[in-house]
Amino acid sequence: MEKILIVEDNKTLAKLIARKITETLKFEVDIAYTLQEAKLFLKAYTYFITLLDVNLPDAPHGEVIDYVLSKKQHVIVLSANVDKEFRKKILQKEIIDYVIKGGMDDINYIIQTIDRLYKNKQHKVLVVDDSMVTRKHMKTLLQNLFFNVITVAHGEEAIGMLETHSDISLVLTDYNMPVMNGLDLTREVRKSYTKNELSIIALSSSEDSEINAMFLKHGANDYISKPFSKEEFSCRINNTVEARENLNLVTNHINRDYLTGLYNRAYFFAHMNDYRDEIALSPETYALAMINIDNFKMINDTYGHETGDNIIIHLSEVLISTTNYRDMVARFSAEEFCVVLKNVNRFSAEDIFERLRKEVQKSYVLSDNGKEIQFTISVGVTISGEESLQDNIDQADMMLYKAKQEGRNQVILMS
CATH class of the missing domain: 3.40.50.2300 (Response regulator)
Structure with missing residues (x-):
């Protein structure tokens, strides 16, 4: 966990800022009340941000700022000094911001600034x-x-x-x-x-x-x-x-789908229709697969819906890691997914989906009591031609049904 250092001789204010940071953000906070204490902390730790008061008992003229900057730390200055020329002088240093110590609004601004910097x-x-x-x-x-x-x-x-x-x-x-x-x-x-x-x-x-x-x-x-x-x-x-x-x-x-972060069905159709328009005059083909988790109802009934959700999330991660960034991965319903491999031929598609099936088969998800739960998938695949997108989906669905009927845990391509 990253750390923040507050250097402020007003103990009440320092503890209030520290409490607000730990409650709102995921940071550990150290507090120093003097420059000498700050030096000891900086000798031991590196900080994400340092919040520095300008006037300390042993550094009344902002000496702490130059010292902390010399240690290659990121600095936000806290000061009650509202003099414009003084503020301008301090801002000329390599600090991030100069914040007037006023009230809760200023503390909230500090919290928002730290959050923004972390996201940056x-x-x-x-x-x-x-x-x-x-x-x-x-x-x-x-x-x-x-x-x-x-x-x-x-x-x-x-x-x-x-x-x-x-x-x-x-x-x-x-x-x-x-x-x-x-x-x-x-x-x-x-x-x-x-x-x-x-x-x-x-x-x-x-x-x-x-x-x-x-x-x-x-x-x-x-x-x-x-x-x-x-x-x-x-x-x-x-x-x-x-x-x-x-x-x-x-x-x-x-x-996006709320559980997995994969694209949802609506976005899938919008994206795929645009993609098909783009490749309409080119020889590019794609493979479309419908993928279903085998015996998913039994898994839910046996291990509970939380384990079922974890299996869905795990499968979505395998789908993303196995496909290319240009490909399309979407969740259609509870345990059903649609994957499109772009610019591939039949043989490449079969190899990729078979590799995906094996990857799922050898993986597992832990149940609530720590038991390793293994599962399998069935995959139906079609290669694009002159058919409509819905026809492609229907064809892949037929192959998926065939894979289920013939014993599950297999990939079947439409011939």
């Missing part, structure tokens, strides 16, 4: 700017917010990077660049990625107000004018990433 670790950001100084500056700011960062010098390099790094969440692009400028890059990216799939923030020092509008019209999620403050930059980046997460959460709720 899952995101990869691509910075596109022809200025090496600017790239380095933005990389430092983003890494301080816990993002994984890649930097390139112009739009053409960015396109290549997006092709090799499918997990990029956010693109930050300058406007004026050689080879391909930021606006052209935005247009090009939006041909392949929607706003739910990839966020774009444009940056420019141009005083032309139309540039802002042009970026937003052509698919940018936000626009930042240069020069920008650290706080504006952080807020806009975090807000953009959070908006995308929230949108994906809603979309997943609609498209």
